[in-house]
Amino acid sequence: MKKGVLLVNLGSPDSPEPKDVKKYLGEFLMDPRVIDVPLWARTLLVKGIILNTRPKQSAEAYKKIWWEDGSPLIVLSEQLQEKVQEKVDFPVALAMRYGSMTIKKGLQELVDKGVEQVFLIPLYPQFAMATTETILVLAEEVRQEHFPNLNIESLPAFYNNPEYIKALSESIKKSLAGKTYEHLLFSYHGVPERHIRKSDITNSHCKPSDKIDCICCKTPSPAHEFCYKHQCKEVTRLVAEYLNLEDNTYSTSFQSRLGFDPWLQPYTDRTIERLGKSGIKNMAIVTPAFVSDCLETLEEIAMEGEEIFHEVGGKQFTTVPCLNTDDNWVAFLANRINEWSKNTVEV
Template identity: 80%
Template sequence: MKGVLLVNLGSPDSPEPKDVKRYLGEFLMDERVIDVPLWARTLLVKGIILNTRPKASAKAYKKIWWDEGSPLIVLSERLKDKIQNQIDLPVALAMRYGSMTIKKGLQELVDKGVNEVFLMPLYPQYAMATTETILVLAEEIRKASFPNITIHDLKPFYNDSNYIKVLSNSIARHLDNKDYEHLLFSYHGVPERHIRKSDITKSHCKPNDKINCVCCKTPSKAHEFCYKHQCKEVTRLVAEALNLKEGTYSTSFQSRLGFDPWLQPYTDRTIERLGKEGTKKMAIVTPAFVSDCLETLEEIAMEGEEIFHEMGGQDFTTVPCLNDNQEFVDLLSNWIKQWALTETVEA
C-alpha cells in the first residue's frame, strides 16, 4: 500500500524560551546546517548560541505566533488536509526538527498499512540544510525502524513549469493593483561553502562570483544540487512569466548566521540600498519557503519593512508564501497521483 509523507522544516512547541532553546539546539546541531567538526559545532551552539539566542528568538516567535499555534505548523497542516481531500492514499505530515518527527510520520503511515512512501520535502530548491538533511535522516530511520518499507522522494521542483505557473499566479494575484517600483526575490541564505560542497563536479560552482554569476548561467551537472543556481533560476523563470522588465526585480539571500561568508547580496542590505537609492514602493516574495514562518512573517514582513521605512521607503508589500493556495494543493496532489500510478516497488 502506498502513502505520502509531507516534510517541512519545523517549529518550537511554543514561543517560550525553553522550547525555543530545545528546538534551536536540535536544528543548529545538525551537521548539514552548521557543517563544522562536532567539537566546534558543540562549542558554538551549546557554548555560545544557546546561551544567548533563545530569548531573542522567543521574542520574535511571540510576534508571529497564532492562537492555533506556530504559523508554519498550522499552514502545513492545512496543506496536508487539503491534499488528503483530493487523493485516496494516506497522507501524513512531519517536520525535520521539533516534536512532529519524521519517525512519527512514518509510523502513522505504517500503522495504516503503508509499505511504500512518497516522501515530499516541501522545498522547491535543493540544499544541504533542507532537502538533503531530510532524505538522509529519513533513510536512517527507515533502516533502523522500518526496514520493510520503501521510500521514494520528490525531486526539487524549482524549474517545473507548473510550479512556476502556480508561483507566478500567486505573485500576480497578490500584487494586482499594487503600485511598486521593485520586486525583490528573497531566498533563505546558506554559507558559500555549502555551494562548493554540493558541487558534484568539484570545479563548476563559484559562489564568490557575486556580480556576474557566470557559473549559474553556464549549463552543468552541478546545477542539480546547486542551491544558488536553483534560486536564480526561479527568479528568472518567474520574471519571464510575469514579463518583468530588467532592473525592476532582483535576487537576495536572508537569515545569515555567524561570520563566515554567506550567499550574497544580503536581503537586509538590499532593502537598505533600495531605500537609500530612492525606491519608495517595493514588494518582496520569498520563494524558498512554501509556508509562511518566522523568516517571512517576522524577518521580512516586520524587520524588512522597518529597514525600508528608516531608509526613506514608503510602501512595503510582502507576498505570502503558497501556503494552502488551491493551485499549489492541486499541483502537489497531481504529482502524488502520477507517482501512485507507477508500479509498486518491492520493499
C-alpha cells in the first residue's frame, strides 16, 4: 500500500483583517476541546462576547507580525514540509487544524497521489486536549466520512525523545551563543487546569493546582502519557540537563490564558515581571510548546513580554526562535517517518 505523511499544525487566519480573524477565532474557540464547556455556554461566550470584542484587537496583533509572504506560521510550516519532503521517499502534505488549509484537504492531496496509509504528525511535542487530541479526533471523523478505506497512524507525543531534546537544546545553544543572560525562562502555552484532570487516565494522579513544584509530575504514573503539565516540565528538565544549566538560572511558566478559570501556573507575564523586579537585567525566553513561530511567540512573547520586562527595569530580553526549519528538527521528523515506514505492516 502506498504511504504518505500529513504534517498538521495549528492554523492561521487567511489575512490579518478583522473579518478573517473573526472567522478563524470562531472556528478555534468553538472547538469543544479548546473551550470545554457545554455548547450553550461556549456559544454564549464565543459568539455572544468574544467574537464581538476580540477580533479587532487580535487583527492588530496579527498585523504586527504578518510577513509579506503571509502568516509566519503558515510560511514556516510550508518551508518545513519542503525540507522534510527532501529527506523521505513518500508524499508529504501539510494541513492545519483551523483555517482554510483543512485536514480534509491535506488527506485529499495524499489520496489523489494514490496514498492508502497515512502517518499523521501533529506538530506538538507535548500532548494536550486542545492540540494533539483535537487533531486526532477530527482526522478520524474526516477519515470515516470521506476516506473510509484510508489507514491513518499517528506520531505520539515526542517531548522526551532524545533526538528532539537534542534538536531543541542545540537550537537554544546556537541562539544564545555569545549572549549574556542571567535567567532562561521556558514558556509553554497554557491550558485550563481542568484539562489536566480530564486527560488523567487514572482519574487520581494529576493535581494541576500544585502551582510550581508539582509532586505528581515527578512521581512515575501512566497518567504522564497524556499529562501536558508533566510533559512540559520534563522538557525543561531534560533541556536543562543537556545544557548543564545551573539551578535557579532557569524556570518554567505558562502563557496565553483566557477567561477566569484557573489555568496552569506560574503565568509567563507575571513571571517576567517578577524576574525583572527581582533584579534580573538580562533574560532569555524559549517557547517549546511551539515548533513554528506564530502570534504567540512573535507578538505575545517577543513584543509584549519584552515590554513588560523593560517596564520593571530589565535591560536585555532575548527571544529564542522556535525550531522552525532547523536541520536537527527536520532530521528528527524524517527519522520518525522512516521508522514508521519500516515498522508499518502492509494491510
